[in-house]
Amino acid sequence: xxxxxxxxxxxxxxxxxxxxxxxxxxxxxxxxxxxxxxxxxxxxxxxxxxxxxxxxxxxxxxxxxxxxxxxxxxxxxxxxxxxxxxxxxxxxxxxxxxxxxxxxxxxxxxxxxxxxxxxxxxxxxxxxxxxxxxxxxxxxxxxxxxxxxxxxxxxxxxxxxxxxxxxxxxxxxxxxxxxxxxxxxxxxxxxxxxxxxxxxxxxxxxxxxxxxxxxxxxxxxxxxxxxxxxxxxxxxxxxxxxxxxxxxxxxxxxxxxxxxxxxxxxxxxxxxxxxxxxxxxxxxxxxxxxxxxxxxxxxxx
Numbered sequence: 295x296x297x298x299x300x301x302x303x304x305x306x307x308x309x310x311x312x313x314x315x316x317x318x319x320x321x322x323x324x325x326x327x328x329x330x331x332x333x334x335x336x337x338x339x340x341x342x343x344x345x346x347x348x349x350x351x352x353x354x355x356x357x358x359x360x361x362x363x364x365x366x367x368x369x370x371x372x373x374x375x376x377x378x379x380x381x382x383x384x385x386x387x388x389x390x391x392x393x394x395x396x397x398x399x400x401x402x403x404x405x406x407x408x409x410x411x412x413x414x415x416x417x418x419x420x421x422x423x424x425x426x427x428x429x430x431x432x433x434x435x436x437x438x439x440x441x442x443x444x445x446x447x448x449x450x451x452x453x454x455x456x457x458x459x460x461x462x463x464x465x466x467x468x469x470x471x472x473x474x475x476x477x478x479x480x481x482x483x484x485x486x487x488x489x490x491x492x493x494x495x496x497x498x499x500x501x502x503x504x505x506x507x508x509x510x511x512x513x514x515x516x517x518x519x520x521x522x523x524x525x526x527x528x529x530x531x532x533x534x535x536x537x538x539x540x541x542x543x544x545x546x547x548x549x550x551x552x553x554x555x556x557x558x559x560x561x562x563x564x565x566x567x568x569x570x571x572x573x574x575x576x577x578x579x580x581x582x583x584x585x586x587x588x589x590x591x592x593x594x595x
Contacts (some may be wrong), residue, residue: 325500342418372580383409433464472501
């Protein structure tokens, strides 16, 4: 007969243990470090955006930004992203069409340069919408690096928990709340009920301290987070639901599901195509994005 599998550790007993309290202290320190790194990265991205699209045209003598201005910068972004994917460890981070997820093990420190280069090129030069996935990778990688520096023989479970704590701290910088960041990552990681408390406590601790550091750095330096933080939209008041509104919601949900499915399948197909010649076709894709932006601007003024 095969040997019986060991009983899983009781999460309550683990949380009350002395080693877990030491882990919480380390999670707090990781949260502070990750938040400082995340703040610096987001400010760098914002500085690149402002420098390239607002300041540089005037510095070169243009009275207004030329219509063709995005094209060369998006081509540069495409080349840098392709080089990060093909030449550096980590392949530039996760594939966006696969969705926001944290499975497959935490990002390793050696992968961070490639991930951050691809993120800086795309975010700074105008190719993608949000920094969530690169920040999660940064938080995980820095969490792993901190654990390995302090205790090289740390168990894999400890490394995984502290990597998750780093990702909690990193993502909370974008959403402006440790709670919102925690909810996003819990959904992405698919944590079950037994493991959730073990990961959630150090994650919230790291995210809470990280948020304080993030807010303090913004206040101390005078650099606003409004350019990249996601805040609730100012929506009109909603008094009461009606049958017509419910029917509209159902219809729009069906349409949204079909559109999202089509976009995802298109993304998968284009991913397989671009993988054949990544440098050339990623650059072409960047130019297509620029062309669409220019067309929208010209049509809508």
